[in-house]
Amino acid sequence: MHRAMTVVFAAAMAVVMGAGSGSGVEAPGAGEGGVGAVGQGPERGPVEADVAHHGHVSLWGGRLTVRLSTGNHGPSDLAGATAGLVFSEPLAAGQKLPAGCLWGGDRVVYCQADALRADGRDSEFLLDLRTAGDPAELSVDIATVWNGGAEDRNPDNDKHHVLVPATGDLYIY
Numbered sequence: 001m002h003r004a005m006t007v008v009f010a011a012a013m014a015v016v017m018g019a020g021s022g023s024g025v026e027a028p029g030a031g032e033g034g035v036g037a038v039g040q041g042p043e044r045g046p047v048e049a050d051v052a053h054h055g056h057v058s059l060w061g062g063r064l065t066v067r068l069s070t071g072n073h074g075p076s077d078l079a080g081a082t083a084g085l086v087f088s089e090p091l092a093a094g095q096k097l098p099a100g101c102l103w104g105g106d107r108v109v110y111c112q113a114d115a116l117r118a119d120g121r122d123s124e125f126l127l128d129l130r131t132a133g134d135p136a137e138l139s140v141d142i143a144t145v146w147n148g149g150a151e152d153r154n155p156d157n158d159k160h161h162v163l164v165p166a167t168g169d170l171y172i173y
Contacts, residue, residue: 049150060168074118082146
């Protein structure tokens with residue numbers, strides 16, 4: 001069921017983000033080779049990519065900042081990699097997210113990376129958010145929810161649980 005939900009989400013992200021409509025980023029599975037070519041066919045085996053997330057989170061006075069960098073350690077190029085950020089506290093309604101991100105609820109944000117070349121430059125998002133209240137701390141779970149169907153032999157570097165006390169300090173993951 002989780003796999004079916006991620007496929008539906010990836011399709012929704014492709015529609016929302018305009019993938020495959022001249023945006024320069026192909027939808028997962030599109031194309032004959034290079035970025036966007038996902039799956040296996042007679043001329044190639046399964047695509048393998050190593051999605052990794054890193055960055056930092058800070059909380060102070062109900063203000064929450066998250067720097068999310070998504071990279072691909074290869075060996076194949078990848079399109080459509082999407083991270084889910086799940087917060088333990090609700091976020092204030094009506095906030096604008098950066099391009100490439102969308103709301104999944106009052107505690108969930110999804111961000112779809114730009115096309116990722118193998119061992120290439122990261123795709124980065126800076127989220128400047130407000131919590132619904134003024135919590136003394138919160139936690140955030142960050143994980144890949146869609147990697148374009150690629151095989152990832154090192155899934156541990158794309159899953160993080162970060163406890164963030166309201167100190168204003170940067171908590172690095």
